Amino acid sequence: MNNNEKSKGSLLRNGAVQSLIASVICIIIGLLIGYVVLLIINPAGAAGAIVAILKNFMYYPSVVKATQYFGSTLVKACPLLLCSLSVLFAYKVGLFNIGAAGQYVAGAGACLYFALGFKMPWYVCVLAAIVVAAALAAVSGILKAYCNVNEVISCIMLNWISLYVVNMLLSTVKDPSSPYSLALGSTNAAAALPTLGLEKLFANNKYVSIALPLSVIVAILVWILLEKTKLGYELKATGLNKQAAKYCGMKEKYNIILTMVIAGALAGLGASFYYLTGVEQWAVTQTSVPGMGFNGIAAAFLGGLHPIGAIFSSYFIQHITSGGAYVDKSMYCSQISDFISALIIYLCGFVFFFKLWMNHMLDKRDEKRAMKEEKGGEA
Amino acid sequence: MLLLIQYTLIFASVLILVALGGCFSEHSGVINIGLEGIMVMGALGGALMLRFLSPDLPAVVIILLVMLASIAVGMVYSLLLAVAAINFKADQTLVGTALNLLGTAAAVVVVRAINMAADPNNVSSTVSYIATKKALLVRIGGFEFNWFMLVALLALIISYVVLYKMRFGLRLQACGEHPQAADSVGINVQKMRYAGVLISGVLGGLGGIVYITAGVSEWKFENGVAGFGFLALAVMIFGQWKPVNIGLAALLFGMFRALSNVYNGFGALAALHIPSTVYNMLPYIISLIVLAFTSQKSRAPKAEGIPYDKGQR
Numbered sequence: 001m002n003n004n005e006k007s008k009g010s011l012l013r014n015g016a017v018q019s020l021i022a023s024v025i026c027i028i029i030g031l032l033i034g035y036v037v038l039l040i041i042n043p044a045g046a047a048g049a050i051v052a053i054l055k056n057f058m059y060y061p062s063v064v065k066a067t068q069y070f071g072s073t074l075v076k077a078c079p080l081l082l083c084s085l086s087v088l089f090a091y092k093v094g095l096f097n098i099g100a101a102g103q104y105v106a107g108a109g110a111c112l113y114f115a116l117g118f119k120m121p122w123y124v125c126v127l128a129a130i131v132v133a134a135a136l137a138a139v140s141g142i143l144k145a146y147c148n149v150n151e152v153i154s155c156i157m158l159n160w161i162s163l164y165v166v167n168m169l170l171s172t173v174k175d176p177s178s179p180y181s182l183a184l185g186s187t188n189a190a191a192a193l194p195t196l197g198l199e200k201l202f203a204n205n206k207y208v209s210i211a212l213p214l215s216v217i218v219a220i221l222v223w224i225l226l227e228k229t230k231l232g233y234e235l236k237a238t239g240l241n242k243q244a245a246k247y248c249g250m251k252e253k254y255n256i257i258l259t260m261v262i263a264g265a266l267a268g269l270g271a272s273f274y275y276l277t278g279v280e281q282w283a284v285t286q287t288s289v290p291g292m293g294f295n296g297i298a299a300a301f302l303g304g305l306h307p308i309g310a311i312f313s314s315y316f317i318q319h320i321t322s323g324g325a326y327v328d329k330s331m332y333c334s335q336i337s338d339f340i341s342a343l344i345i346y347l348c349g350f351v352f353f354f355k356l357w358m359n360h361m362l363d364k365r366d367e368k369r370a371m372k373e374e375k376g377g378e379a
Numbered sequence: 380m381l382l383l384i385q386y387t388l389i390f391a392s393v394l395i396l397v398a399l400g401g402c403f404s405e406h407s408g409v410i411n412i413g414l415e416g417i418m419v420m421g422a423l424g425g426a427l428m429l430r431f432l433s434p435d436l437p438a439v440v441i442i443l444l445v446m447l448a449s450i451a452v453g454m455v456y457s458l459l460l461a462v463a464a465i466n467f468k469a470d471q472t473l474v475g476t477a478l479n480l481l482g483t484a485a486a487v488v489v490v491r492a493i494n495m496a497a498d499p500n501n502v503s504s505t506v507s508y509i510a511t512k513k514a515l516l517v518r519i520g521g522f523e524f525n526w527f528m529l530v531a532l533l534a535l536i537i538s539y540v541v542l543y544k545m546r547f548g549l550r551l552q553a554c555g556e557h558p559q560a561a562d563s564v565g566i567n568v569q570k571m572r573y574a575g576v577l578i579s580g581v582l583g584g585l586g587g588i589v590y591i592t593a594g595v596s597e598w599k600f601e602n603g604v605a606g607f608g609f610l611a612l613a614v615m616i617f618g619q620w621k622p623v624n625i626g627l628a629a630l631l632f633g634m635f636r637a638l639s640n641v642y643n644g645f646g647a648l649a650a651l652h653i654p655s656t657v658y659n660m661l662p663y664i665i666s667l668i669v670l671a672f673t674s675q676k677s678r679a680p681k682a683e684g685i686p687y688d689k690g691q692r
Binding site: 037041042096098143147148149150152153154156157158159160161164165167168287288294297298301329330331332333335336338339341342343345346348349350352353 | 672677
């Protein structure tokens, strides 16, 4: 039994396990506060609303319908995963890429314009999204490396600039009778991502495409790049201490710019994985930056800043965001799930403290046990 | 021309208030990226007060009550940052970002709940305050004087006096430059940082209500405050964390923002046929360029962003 307890103690000391516990606690507290807010707005349906958010597609009793909507949630989780990878990659190198939102917008603009304006096949459009978003992120990187501009501020400015530019650009390929860009399927079907028969797994949800497996593969590639390659090591070293990295002969300015380029490319890829499925058209009248990049921040931190963790946390965030659509509209608004995911980001700020506290408690317990054993030895 | 001056002054007032808020917080050593969210919450408090007050009340009462509501909400909201950053040593950029997202989401949830309670078919996130807003304005000829312009000017003067002429301000700055040294001579760093963040909550909240009453009589909270909190941070950096410079920088940025409202009134500008979107982008582009040239020799408080740890003397 003693042996058993010891292994439990060491399990609790494991970093990954601690991250998992911390994330679960964040989620639970976030949902609890969300529940309290719902109670204040209208006590009658609060429990039902939280259940609706958590159930999401399981709202439909028919299995076919549920699988179909499960597919839709997954389609939206792909860009979110890539945005969260973008955020966490930059964060590992000491940069806070709040510009993932703007890079996502730029990527969306580029891939849609190449698809609808130039009538290019899908792989060219994906490439365009990657290049344009990476170039936008490079601006922040260059400003940070050479002009010492805080990347958070420059990213925010670029978010708004790219939103306005993309709105202007896509107005040239919009449907004349609505504020939306032209439908992908009818204008240029070659630009839609191939599905390779994946849609059959999700009750013929035609939006499920190769984006799904590719996103997971990209997450694994990011993990390999960060943990198993020399480049990843150098980038992380630059993030930890710029001066020390320079002293060791690393090109610290180049590393900062390269990090932003990779982060931007990830966000741009995410945008193409979403808009090239045709699931949503771009509304050229939108006045606020799409929340995908910001939710990416939530997913990155909820996933314990680990690429594999991000896969699960992205799905979870998208699950509750989609679930927001099923709350009783006569009592609440769907933004309640935005509210809950914002709460979760806030709570993620406490994760570091939580881990510290947990280790402190474990130390104390071990100390007590050691003292007991010593006493037992004396007797 | 008069209209341009009027809009410049009102937008500059917003930027002055919010940038001064950031200035106090950063001088105490806490980076406040969450000013945008604080503005939204302050704006929410003030807008709801405006909506539910009777327009027959004397103007002074309305102005004071609205200011009080914005200040109170902004201050309480900034406590979220203070607790996380000071007591729990959280990553200040992360918490600030969370405050921004939370501010807009919470405001939409609250406004929609109130709108739906009044009329079940009204699912918009808009608050309108046409009647009571008139109390904030005084017409002087063609110029619409807004009392908040005076408030911003007073805040600027008071901030200058507090930061450079009073013991409190000097101690506050010490906590942002070298908290260990400040602690060693008996200054309570935690208390000072709380003061800094709460003052930024007060000024940020106030800035929020000024922004949403500038030129419009209703506000759609889904839009938040459209990046204005970040423009204020750019103003603060451009102003080198000094009140007087912040005032001048705010006038410059305010003018570019005002142009997008009134460019149609200028024959020369209207004749260029530049799409209005370009004018909307202008403040952001200008601030990027300005930051690129001024950040190199930036005089940011040295210890900002670093949680204070007594053990690290």
